[in-house]
Amino acid sequence: MAKKNQKIEVQGTEITVSKNDLADFISLTDIARHKNPGRTDDLIRNWLRNRNTIEFLGIWEHLNNPNFKPVEFDGFRMQAGLNSFTLTPKQWIEKTGAIGLISKAGRYGGTFAHKDIAFEFASWISVEFKLYLIKEFQRLQEQEQKSLDWNVKRSLSKINYRIHTDAVKEHLIPDELPAKKVNLVYASEADVLNMALFGKTAKQWRDENPGKEGNIRDYANVTQLVCLANLENLNAVWIEEGLPQPDRLQRLNQVAIQQMQLLTRDVSAKRLTGKDIDKK
Template identity: 25%
Template sequence: MARSLVEAEYQGVPVGFTEDGWFNATKEAERFGKSPHEWLRLPATREYLEAIERRYGKIPYVRTSKARLDRGGGTWLHPRLAVRFAQWLNVDFAVWCDEQIDAILRGEHAHFDWKRTRSETTSTTKVMREVLRLVRLDEGKTTGPHHYMKEAKLVNWAVSGEFKGLDRGSLALDELALLASLEERNAVLLGRGIGYDDRKKMLEQHALDWRAGHQAKIGRAA
């Protein structure tokens, strides 16, 4: 079954949850030299699962995929079981899992900040492209793919220092946020009729100011 994974790091190792809090018990048990089937066979586990079903109803609280482990295979546990299973593995790991699942179910995990920001860049890109088209239309010019690409590469340069395409899916949250801010700023500058060379300087300065402000926020939070 296809799953969109929320990844977090525990002691430097990535741990995957689904966006609704499910947990790959097989993968995480390996690091502790255990197997979820051992835990599922325990009388206390069966008793607990029966109690959950009495309370919340009989649904698939345990799911198994025959896919390769690195492709989402293994035994997956519902969030109502995940922390109890994690306690069997390691109590410190269980506390950490509880925090991650709680943040996921509340929609407060950093993963969701990334998704919201990624969606925002889709909107700012559309706005920037439309402003470019309208400005050129007012000048009696048509707008082709190379014009849009030129603006995209300009913004990408302000983010990465290189005039090339960016894989937005691989950008960190702060890079995505900066990209959205730059596209928004570039749309405003285009609308004001500011030329390419001047916009390049202004976007470079905007990126520097944005990063300085971002670092200052991190410093205050620390």
């Protein structure tokens, strides 16, 4: 059903958010547990018996599910609200081909619903609980977006560094140069960028931070990574033009100073990077 589960806490109740291929699904079982821990399944079935619920689910499926079965849906809608009418999530899914609800057996199973439907169920449980659920769910999404932005920019830096090392290989390394010396050239060019932006080489950083894993770039904030990506492109161009390394280092340092001043001062850049990430 899901590739990844996450937890959010809403008014003291732990709610599971399941990362489906199409969207986020929220556990109705956990939401019902907030109301009555011993009768979660009964609460969900009682909610499904309601005519307004059936009509809401039907409209949602019509909008989002081209394989939804309208004839079977009409049968449920006609019976909804009658004293004799009962309906389980599994019956709803199997009869109508619904995709908005997911029913899973087992220890870590339960009933999950697309966030649109989950918020509707939460409102039936408690309007106050629904508002807190939306707030915590939005907070989770914001955290995921910040993490995604960081990963994208880190990947961009790595891609640009590949362009940079290719330029080093093509223009600075003779064909017959031994592999050991090739590595030394790469290290030297990497440290040109490190010196331009961070003011120290990779070895100097490791000597100053013996207890940290990774390298100096793993501890850069997003603003620095954006600047680093620009420096890598510029250095690759200047290598191709045959500019000597000392001259490139001086130019790169000037560019780094100018760009970091702009990036850290500009309001839109601060909004892009996020306060917490810049403090990484």
